[in-house]
Amino acid sequence: MTQRTTGFFTDSTLCIGCKACEVACKEWNDVPADGFSFSGKSYDNTLALGHSTWRHVKFVEGEAVPGAGGNLPDFMTWQFSSDVCKHCDNAGCLESCPTGSIIRTEFGGVYIQPDICNGCGYCVVNCPFGVVDRRPTDGRAFKCTFCYDRQKAGETPACAKACPTQSILFGDLEELERAADARIATLHAAGMTDAKIWNPKNSSVGGTHAFFLIRGDERQYNLPANPEVPTVLLAPAWTSAAAAAGVILGGALLAFAFGAKRPSVKPAPLHS
């Protein structure tokens, strides 16, 4: 039986920053606490996704817009956006994983099999979005599982289930993409012309299964405009390595061929 390809559509214009998604994710997946720390940055002490933060609500602060939504002229605007593993079509973590622990599930998600991962750390430097990380107290790499266990049972992932405003929508990927286009049309018609979809389909990442409706510059959400999957670097890297290997081999053969005619000094024996 072929399974449907599922996705997350996270609409930041509907997010109220309640962090219920973060809590639901932690509860369901038994993710440990990530410490009590004060960042001093907006209402966000977590700041980024990580080995023990698989959903993360960003508090993006913008210019004051008097009149919009009842804002006072001396208060900045807030945009909230619940971030998550992008579940890339061309996933750097999956390609780089040397053990085969990271797999593509039947739902199209990218999943780390915890019984296989040996904590080599290579996926950490191969994720262009800084999502996956090694948990020091455990030794293995962790990130959003796309609630693989819940999906297998026909359930909605915990974050989407808990979201009180339907900012996080879960469902068939193609249907979600159509819903996102319709939502953008509605928002643009209502005058919110800076609303746009972030889904890097035209990059080497080739589109993501978790995509976002954001406003304005994606970089203020720490979303790169032109992400790159590291596998595109394989060809130049190995070409370079082959050239280097050729020069090293050729040089060594030449040097010893020439050196055969010249006098050389042998070392003293180790034991005399």
Add this chain to the structure above:
Amino acid sequence: MTSYHDTPLLKPPVWTWEIPLYFFVGGAGGAAAVLAAAARAGGAEDSVVRDARWIAAAGATLSAPLLISDLGRPERFLNMLRVFKPQSPMSVGAWTLAAFGGLSAAAAVAGARPSRATLPVRLAADVAGLGSASAGLVMATYTGVLVGVSAIPVWKTHVRLLPVHFGASSLGAASSILELRGHRHFALNALALGAAVFETAAAVALETGDDRASRPLRAGRSGMMTRVASALSGPVPLALRLLGARRGAAASAILGSVLTRFAWVEAGKASANDVQAAL
């Protein structure tokens, strides 16, 4: 420039000292295997071939515990050989190291006493030596591929340079180790000289660039490490060799080769924290 509260986008490499040390040990061991095969082919003294084979075997033997101890779950190290993935430089590296370990040890043991060895043993040593040299060529260069093929700005920017840079560093180190062992052979001096010339050129190229992604190579702790590593690998051994101070040049090149790997890993950590370079 805009970012999310200036917080880093990327995660820094989790690797500790074992990994850059492995880059050196595995690379120098790999290059030593190539030197052994070339010395054998060129008719050099048995002692050069034998010592180079032992250095290769020692490099391979030290590499495994270094890599295993850096794993988050060391007891699962065999999972590295669970699949072969050509698209994962680390998978290619794990398999190459496995082959290199066996072949370099076989070449060293079979070739331990060439004067007393029977023909089949000499033949076995040479066949293993050729295999070890082939794997050694990968060992000397693939670590540059491993870090270059990543999302870390300073590494991926130099993805073409890194395999050559690490290869030259490995060759210089292997030649230098043999020289410090007491071998004064024309070929070792010539190869170490070539490596020092390349490393000098690479140092100039890295120092004169002005792109944002390469900033960790010129600023902060990693910049300092890069500059010291560059000096010890390039201009210092080059000058000492031209003055005839081969042992001093060799010691400098070996130190430089170790520090080069530490500097690049440190630069990677700094680079991951540069959100502007990543966005």
